[in-house]
Amino acid sequence: MAQAMKIAIVDDEQDMRQSISQWLALSGYDTETFSSAEDALRVLGPEYPGIVISDIKMPGMDGMQFLKKLMGNDSALPVIMITGHGDVPMAVEAMRVGAFDFLEKPFNPDRMSDLAKRATGARRLVMDSRALRRELSDGSQLMNKLIGASPVMMRLKEDILDLGQADGHVLIDGETGTGKTLVAHALHAVGSRAGKKFVLVSCNAFEEEALSKRLFGPMLPEDGQLPAIEEARGGTLVLEDIEALTDTMQARLLSVINEQGTPAETRIIAISNLQEAGRTCEDALRSDLFYRLAALRITLPPLRTRGEDILTLFTRLSEQFAEEYGCEAPQVSAQEAAQLLQAPWPGNVRQLINIAERAVLQSRRGSGTIASLLMSDHEDMQPVMTTEGKPLKEYVEAFERMLIDNTMRRHRGSIASVMDELCLPRRTLNEKMAKYGLQRSDYI
Structure with a gap:
């Protein structure tokens, strides 16, 4: 999920700070205020998840010095400068140094909201790009x-x-x-x-x-x-x-x-x-x-050779899509688990991703089954599955592991809740978790 963007408001005048903060808060932004550039710099590091709106004329460190400090820490941080009437040359200089844009007093609140929207959008792209680069180097x-x-x-x-x-x-x-x-x-x-x-x-x-x-x-x-x-x-x-x-x-x-x-x-x-x-x-x-x-x-x-990985992947993917679409992940029946395991998967993981997303959307509408999605992808697939090619025991164990894994995730590692839902005594649950390599600490 995208990280919520903040707006840091820096101005030595309390009334101005409060009015800007209130207006932006009404527009749905998370704001924080600072009475001086020095106070703000203690918080505004290179990875600050948001933007800055700052007055230019302030006692102590003025807005231009503050802007240069911010650009030195993170040149991609959007900073909107507030200037007094007639300070256009100063605003132009701020833009040259790296300011995102400027507002001239008395400013139009709607223009401020528009600038905040564009600046936070630009900042989100930068933060997402950095997160992706970190992930791809980790x-x-x-x-x-x-x-x-x-x-x-x-x-x-x-x-x-x-x-x-x-x-x-x-x-x-x-x-x-x-x-x-x-x-x-x-x-x-x-x-x-x-x-x-x-x-x-x-x-x-x-x-x-x-x-x-x-x-x-x-x-x-x-x-x-x-x-x-x-x-x-x-x-x-x-x-x-x-x-x-x-x-x-x-x-x-x-x-x-x-x-x-x-x-x-x-x-x-x-x-x-x-x-x-x-x-x-x-x-x-x-x-x-x-x-x-x-x-x-x-x-x-190929995915078809990976056994119960198919169920593990389907569970993770459907949980991710369910969170994205704001609904519950679909529950997989024993027959559907067997069908997932036996499907030919010519499109491999990419195809499984597609099936998981469609299953979540189907579940949200309260219609359709995972089996119907598999049938639409594989027209030669029979609606009643057999265990040809694999012992029944493998399908049973794969489904059992998926069921315990899903229940543990849903109850965030609460052994008592899992025992109650699955009607299992503590010793049996412990034995099955050990057998399938499931550890309670992974779900807490």
């Missing part, structure tokens, strides 16, 4: 996004940690929707290049000439960026849909790789989507380039 956060405890997922996580520490180029392949780009981010984040540049280019998104220019240059000043090879220098360059490279582009990329030597100055992670099409990346690339890129290789497991 290996532990990214590893937590790789949800699942199935054997294939445990091996994948081990491979990411091992290969992340290595320095060779990496090839990631697997079916569409398995999370290859997320794994590329994780490889970068857990390795020695974590603090360096991470540049991602989709080879399928450009015509050959434009792709050549984006990867190798030359880039013109008006393009506003370096060629990807230069931009990623010392860090990681991710090439999605590597199989889309023409023979000419493959030869040029191989030449760049050979020039770098060993260890490579820039690590290249190539992502291929060819596996499900009956061809492999090895078929699409010249052999010398393929073997340079596939020095290290990760093949992502």
